Amino acid sequence: MTLSNIILWAVLSLSVALIIYLSLPMSPNRRAVRRHKAFYAGLKHLLVDQPDHALDAFINQIRIDQDSAELHITVGSLFRKKGEIDRAIKIHSQIVKQSALSQQWRATAQLELANDYLAAGWYDRGESVLNSLPEGEIPEEVVMRTLLDALEIQREWRKALQYTVQRPLQDRNIQLRGVHYCCELAVETGELKWLDSVSELKLVDSLRPAIERFVQSDEAQRLAMLDKMMDMLSLDPNKLNFCFQALADSVIKSNNTSKIQHFSDWLLTYKLPYEQVKQFASQAEPHLIVGWLATYVVRHPSLTALNDYLERLPVQEEVVTALAPLVTKMATQRKRYRCTDCGFKADQIYWQCPGCRAWETMLFVPGIEGH
Numbered sequence: 001m002t003l004s005n006i007i008l009w010a011v012l013s014l015s016v017a018l019i020i021y022l023s024l025p026m027s028p029n030r031r032a033v034r035r036h037k038a039f040y041a042g043l044k045h046l047l048v049d050q051p052d053h054a055l056d057a058f059i060n061q062i063r064i065d066q067d068s069a070e071l072h073i074t075v076g077s078l079f080r081k082k083g084e085i086d087r088a089i090k091i092h093s094q095i096v097k098q099s100a101l102s103q104q105w106r107a108t109a110q111l112e113l114a115n116d117y118l119a120a121g122w123y124d125r126g127e128s129v130l131n132s133l134p135e136g137e138i139p140e141e142v143v144m145r146t147l148l149d150a151l152e153i154q155r156e157w158r159k160a161l162q163y164t165v166q167r168p169l170q171d172r173n174i175q176l177r178g179v180h181y182c183c184e185l186a187v188e189t190g191e192l193k194w195l196d197s198v199s200e201l202k203l204v205d206s207l208r209p210a211i212e213r214f215v216q217s218d219e220a221q222r223l224a225m226l227d228k229m230m231d232m233l234s235l236d237p238n239k240l241n242f243c244f245q246a247l248a249d250s251v252i253k254s255n256n257t258s259k260i261q262h263f264s265d266w267l268l269t270y271k272l273p274y275e276q277v278k279q280f281a282s283q284a285e286p287h288l289i290v291g292w293l294a295t296y297v298v299r300h301p302s303l304t305a306l307n308d309y310l311e312r313l314p315v316q317e318e319v320v321t322a323l324a325p326l327v328t329k330m331a332t333q334r335k336r337y338r339c340t341d342c343g344f345k346a347d348q349i350y351w352q353c354p355g356c357r358a359w360e361t362m363l364f365v366p367g368i369e370g371h
Helices: 003-023 030-047 051-060 069-082 085-096 103-120 123-131 140-153 157-166 172-189 193-200 208-216 219-235 237-242 244-253 257-269 274-281 286-299 303-312 318-332
Strands: 337-339 362-364
Touching (some): 069 085, 069 103, 103 140, 140 157, 208 219, 237 244, 274 303
Antiparallel strands (some): 337 362
């Protein structure tokens, strides 16, 4: 057992012990004697490095009242964070059953119990507990977010969308989730009707439905949508990462010199991963590529672009030859995207961060730090 685990066990055990000790009645009756014995038995287990036995002894003798309810709930939550979900469920279940407690404390414990079940992977139980929460005791936004978190993990997009529609809330985060549920269903089923649901449900504005529609459309439809798509993306260039290849292909197939030039200017204006723009830029005349790369490196410092630039220089001096492998190695060691909420890094972009599961928070990391 590591030092950090020992400290955490000690904190948990002593917290539970403190709850019991403070709840011991002052009169020397039989119940008090039994509680004192249980208290000292638990301490004995703790002193001989038997934290599991100590915690069980403490938990079995917990007496819950209005003054200690919050501390009980906190201890249960600590157990869940430690991975002792069975004990967390036991504590929170006991609190929920205490009819003498106020409805607010029982509802709070019920919410924590739902989180216990979800942490254990018992999603049906967690959903059932959340749906049985007394109305008005827990903010509806908190309940909804907890419920949607569980459904997202299971990829239950239809059910999650139903909850979003049935319980309309003026919460942008929840409305944005509804947009992505429609889009996920469109991607999974290949049915664009789900994208129409976004406007019908009057959910918060997001570029993803338009992007998914563009990506899933055929060549002729893309060409018809091209100008509008570029105008939309100019308002939020970060989203260009999700549809760059489809957009670049459409620009090239349009055979429109002005569109191609306009798109080429985009590549020097917006912060995009060099690997994405490289394929499009490589179609330029060979004698123009070096100049284009030099402009790109100056505007958007990139190790990968710098490496390409060094390789294409007409004169390969010794220092350039020596630097090229080092630049390549440095470029491959960096992640290109990072979540603005939790800092999760990845080589590819996601609509939903794999780390904290927030939507539309993965952004391209510009400059040397990114690639």
